[in-house]
Amino acid sequence: MTQLNGHTEAVDPVAYTVQEEPLGSTRHIRIVGIGAGASGLNLIRTLRLNLSDYEVVIYEKNADVGGTWLENRYPGCRCDVPSHSYQFSWRQKKDWSNFFSEAEEIGEYLCRVCDEEGMRDSIKTSHQVVSAQWNEKDGQWELAVRNVETGEEFSDYATFLVDGTGILNNWRFPDVEGLDAFQGPLIHTARWPKDFDHTGKTIAVIGNGSSGIQVLPALQPGAEKLYHIFRTPTWVLPPRIQAWKVMGQAGEILSKIQMDAQENFSQETIEKFQSDPEFYREFVKKIEVEVNNAFPVVLAQSPVQAFARAKVAEYMTLMLGGNQELCKTLIPDFPLGCRRMTPGHGYLQALTKPNVEIRRSGIKRFVAEGIELDSGEILKVDAIICATGFNTSFCPRLPIIGRDGNLQERWKKETPKAYMSCAVAGLPNYFMFLGPNAPIGHGSVFTLSEHIAKYITAVIKKCQAEAVKAIVPSRAAVDDYFEHITAFMPRTTWAAPGGGRSWFKGNGLEEGPVTALHPGSRIHFFHMLERFRGEDWEYTYLHAAGNRFGYLGNGFSTRELDPSGDSTWYLDEEAVVR
Structure with a gap:
């Protein structure tokens, strides 16, 4: 029905007609990914294994692949997840040099995987997507892309847009007055200059997150003097290998591993990994179990939390030499x-050295000769190292304009909400890796991205084979999911008050909803993504009549028309569902 000159008149709907194609036919689609870190590489591989009749391009702003492991190369930079968990399950590396790999080795691993898997043809480095707008009529994303080297901009399009830019690579300086006032080198750990020599200098290291904890002991021996500035203390864990040997399930296998004091694997151990696949597999799986078992520690008021807290406090006291003031x-x-x-390998010990002074204080401003603290004290330094983290607001770095306007503007005004961390209401055919409330703090990003890539690919495959023009999670489903998150988080210490600023909460706030973490364990997240809940999504169909069954076609199936296929496959299947 429609209104015409004040009268309601009937309008004939588009007549339904059968599509002359067999069930199982697919339409050609174009997939654009943003970011060639671990998520982007996983996406390329997963699409290859599951789709046909498609094209994919990954735009990467940097000059090479690797994402955060290309950008973060400060002294002491390494992963705090065990190396043998921090790798693709489908491309395992048996010669990791250390139990916790350094940034350079992880970056080299990603580049080698990319090269050996022949992925570079699908990646355009030094290219940045600068805007994306949904075209409802055509059912596609209209993109503006900039060649970073030449500055030239051009247009592209995507049937499906996949955001793999991640959360921990949009670095930021501290929000203080006078950033331009300091006359010496002002360095962020995520943009470390290769030619910077700290030897013999008086240095300030701002921040005691993972970057600060790693860079400080690397700089301390060569510095003339080192000031360490932070507002809130942080829990520094004892070596995990020792704890797992005593209490974990990996104790027996770890007793067979040879490492030096810096946790470098012996050559004999690396050779055993390479020559004994059963031993290597057992080691990898036992370490993965330990990584997965970390979740009970963050359950508030639990016996595990209380026991672990006491043990960590005992360890920190020991490493600080029992110094009451430092403790x-x-x-x-x-x-x-x-x-x-x-x-924090060596961090607490470094803080006891005579050339280190601690200032637990906020910063009032930067001045020409150094830093003025809230107390009014001025620290005169030769260089300032900002281990001050990243913008973790989840607000996109480019305009993403969907049915409800620009997501940038929406998420500046409201708490970021996503469907199972990988889709957003109002943004059709748009997916993301590690969006709001993903398990980014739960363990290896590599394994997480594998599961997310499979989930996204399954949705794309459904749309490609079932004539779905556009798919988007319903706002009701997103709101219900967020309601569950909000009700669950008080069970965890992530939401506990008094812990100071945390990137777990919206963009590093002291109070507010937990936006960076999943409401459950890693296994809980994997289990959740095993099934696509079609009832949570809204669909627009390609058929002019809008008939959802248009894809059924002419009555035949591609399974019976493919001369190389097995048209009696059902005789070999077990009656098992998952």
């Missing part, structure tokens, strides 16, 4: 997990 300054009075828990 009071550095050992938190809030639960484990309020802020990210970080293993």
Whole structure:
């Protein structure tokens, strides 16, 4: 029905006609990914294994692949997840040099995987997507892309847009007055200059997150003097290998591993990994179990939390030499997990050295000769190292304009909400890796991205084979999911008050909803993504009449028309569903 000159008149709907194609036919689609880190590489591989009749391009703003492991190369930079968990399950590396790999080795691994898997043809480095707008009529994303080297901009399109830019690579300086006032080198750990020599200098290291905890002991021996400035203490974990040997399920296998004091694997151990696949497999799986078992520690008021907190406090006291002043300054009075828990090889010991001074204080401003603290004290330094993290607001770095306007503007005004961390209401045919409330703090990003890539690919495959023009999670489903998150988070220490600023909460706030973490364990997240809940999504169909069964076609199936296929496959299948 329609209104015409004040009268309601009937309008004939488009007549339904049968499509002259067999069931199982697919339409050609174009997929554009943003970011060639671990998620982007996983996406390319998963699409290859599951789709046909498609094209994919990944735009990467940097000059090479690797994402955060290309950008972060400060002294001491390494992963705080065990190396043998921090790898693709489908491309395992048996010669990791250390139990916790350094940034350079992880970056080299990603580049080698990309090259050996022949992925570079699908990746355009030094290209940045600068805007994306949904075209409802055509059912596609209209993109503006910039060649970073030449500055030239051009247009592209995508049937499906997949955002793999990640959360921990949009670095930021501290929000203080006078950033331009300091006359010496002002360095962020995520943009470390290769030619910077700290030897013999007086240095300030701002921040005690994972970057600060890693860079400080690397700089301390060569510095003339080092000031360490932070507002809130953080829990520094003891070596995990020791804890797992005593209490974990990996104790027996770890007793067969040879490592030096810096946790470098011996050549004999690396050769055993390479020559004994059963031993290597057992080691990898036992370490993965330990990574998965970390979740109970963050359950508030649990016996595991209380026991772990006591043990970590005992360890920190020991590493600080029992110095009461240092212990009071550095050992938190809030639960484990309020802020990210970080293993800190050599960090606590470095803080006891005579050339290190601690300032637990806010910063009033930068001045020409250094830093003015809230107390009014001015620290005169030769260089300032900002280990101050990243913008973790989830607000996109480019305009993403969907049915409800620009997501940038929406998420500046409201708490970011996503459907199972990988889709957003109002943005059809748009998916993301590690969006709001993904399990980014739960373990290896590599394994997480594998599961997310499979989930996204399954949705794309459904749309491609079932004549779905556009698919988007319903706002009701997103709101219900967020309601569950909000009700669950008080069970965890992530939401506990008193832990200071944390990137777990919206963009590093002291209070507010937990936006960076999944409401459950890693296994809980994997299990959740096993099934596509079609009832949570809204569909627009390609058929002019809007008939959802248009894809059934002419009565035949591609399974019976393919001369190389097995048209009696059902005789070989077990009656098992998952």
